[in-house]
Amino acid sequence: MGPGTVLGMTRIDKNPNGGNTAVTVRGLVKHYGETKALDGVDLDVREGTVMGVLGPNGAGKTTLVRILSTLLAPTAGEATVVGYDVLRQPRQLRKVIGLTGQYASVDEKLAGWENLYLIGRLLDLTRKDARSRADELLERFSLTEAARRPASTYSGGMRRRLDLAASMIGRPQVLFLDEPTTGLDPRTRNEVWAEVKSMVGEGVTVLLTTQYMEEAEQLASELTVVDRGKVIASGGIEELKSKVGGRALRIRPVDPLELRPLAGALDALGITGLATTTVDPETGTLLVPILSDEQLTAVVGAVTARGITIGSITTELPSLDEVFLSLTGHKASAPQDAVPTDTREEVAV
Numbered sequence: 151m152g153p154g155t156v157l158g159m160t161r162i163d164k165n166p167n168g169g170n171t172a173v174t175v176r177g178l179v180k181h182y183g184e185t186k187a188l189d190g191v192d193l194d195v196r197e198g199t200v201m202g203v204l205g206p207n208g209a210g211k212t213t214l215v216r217i218l219s220t221l222l223a224p225t226a227g228e229a230t231v232v233g234y235d236v237l238r239q240p241r242q243l244r245k246v247i248g249l250t251g252q253y254a255s256v257d258e259k260l261a262g263w264e265n266l267y268l269i270g271r272l273l274d275l276t277r278k279d280a281r282s283r284a285d286e287l288l289e290r291f292s293l294t295e296a297a298r299r300p301a302s303t304y305s306g307g308m309r310r311r312l313d314l315a316a317s318m319i320g321r322p323q324v325l326f327l328d329e330p331t332t333g334l335d336p337r338t339r340n341e342v343w344a345e346v347k348s349m350v351g352e353g354v355t356v357l358l359t360t361q362y363m364e365e366a367e368q369l370a371s372e373l374t375v376v377d378r379g380k381v382i383a384s385g386g387i388e389e390l391k392s393k394v395g396g397r398a399l400r401i402r403p404v405d406p407l408e409l410r411p412l413a414g415a416l417d418a419l420g421i422t423g424l425a426t427t428t429v430d431p432e433t434g435t436l437l438v439p440i441l442s443d444e445q446l447t448a449v450v451g452a453v454t455a456r457g458i459t460i461g462s463i464t465t466e467l468p469s470l471d472e473v474f475l476s477l478t479g480h481k482a483s484a485p486q487d488a489v490p491t492d493t494r495e496e497v498a499v
Contacts, residue, residue: 170197172324172355173218178227180213180379187213189379190227195324195372200346200356202370204363206478210379211359212252215328218357219249231324248322250314252329258302262293262312265301266319273320280319287315291345307338314342318349325349327358331365343368363470377478390477391467399438399449402461406434412458419452437466 173195180188188210195201203211216222218229220240229236234243256265263284270280288294291311301309310330317325327346331339346369350356360366366373366387373390375383383390403409413427413436428437440446446465453460 171195172197173201173229173231173357175214175218175229176227178214178217178229179225180210180217180222181225186379188217188224188227191376191379191381193374193381193384195355195357197355198350198353199371200350200358200369202366202373203357203359203376204361204366204373204474205359205376208378209376209478211376212328214376215249215251215326215357215359219247219326220244245320246323248317248320248325250317250325250327250330252332256301256309256312256316259300261298261300262304262308263288263297265312266316269316270319275319283319287318291315292341307334310334310338310342314345322354324355324357327356329359329361331360331362339365363474367470375474375477383477387470388467390473391470397440397446398466399440399446400435400462400464400466401438401449401453402433402435402463404459404461406431408458409434409436412436412453412456415456416449416452419448434461440465 171194173193175191175193178188178191178193179186191210191214193201193214203214205211213222217224217236218231220236220243223237231243232246234240234246236243256262257268260268266284266287267280270283271277275283285294285297288297291314293308293311293315296304296308301312304312310333314327314330330346331342334342343365346356346358356369358366358369370387372386373384374381375390401412403412409429409431413429416427416436416438427439430437438449440449450463
């Protein structure tokens with residue numbers, strides 16, 4: 151199978167919560183000897199959305215992608231993509247998916263255009279359609295000027311864009327992106343993000359694994375957090391933030407000289423429990439930790455009682471980095487699941 155695929159006949163499972171479900175996973179297990187890369191994963195990805203899969207190194211993210219893209223057979227459990235079973239219908243499934251792995255997989259001896267044309271022909275596009283599609287994607291990914299150069303002369307960012315273009319040759323309905331922007335500079339990363347958003351706008355469903363919290367916030371409509379092969383949390387970004395708790399109230403007095411006296415007064419009142427108020431002189435604000443609506447009301451009342459003129463008051467949820475750390479006990483780090491490299495006997499056929 152090439153990095154991309156051709157559209158075929160489609161059967162999509164209905165999502166009981168409304169809308170369509172493009173990817174359904176139930177009780178997915180994958181063992182490597184005594185190691186459980188996946189240990190009973192359940193997952194639903196709604197059609198036309200981006201599902202972000204987060205987790206520390208070795209959590210099982212790449213293993214999940216390999217199974218869903220038919221490159222690995224699960225030890226147990228079930229998974230379907232647009233209605234096709236990953237074990238029983240791999241050939242049909244490959245016609246409706248695209249895959250971009252952690253590292254660019256283009257042929258460096260071939261020119262960029264030749265890479266895309268070759269993949270198009272391997273995917274049964276006519277010569278005319280393969281040429282047209284290659285030209286279209288090279289322009290879309292700002293690679294037209296380098297189209298006739300060998301891929302070996304491309305920068306890392308250019309190779310990644312070419313790899314992503316290759317995964318789209320067949321206009322896939324579901325696209326699996328496994329750490330797609332690892333090692334890219336900010337400008338190229340933004341370009342990739344823009345393309346992913348454009349694809350989703352056209353109806354493509356994306357399952358994205360990433361270690362970049364900013365990437366997850368930019369692209370994903372829902373998140374699934376995995377650790378040690380298990381799903382430990384799932385939901386929308388704001389939902390996960392609220393589950394973790396730790397809201398903060400940011401207060402900006404009109405008079406910056408009121409900052410420290412106000413912080414001392416709030417701490418003395420003990421409204422926020424054991425947590426202390428933080429003074430941020432650069433922004434002229436106080437960051438007051440709160441755990442309940444009652445505490446929020448008490449803080450606002452205490453500020454009002456002191457007769458302090460307030461420029462602004464806002465509530466803030468934890469950052470996604472803080473959510474990740476709270477849920478997994480790990481900071482987000484460089485990608486790469488710890489799985490055996492030789493999995494040839496595992497490939498579904």
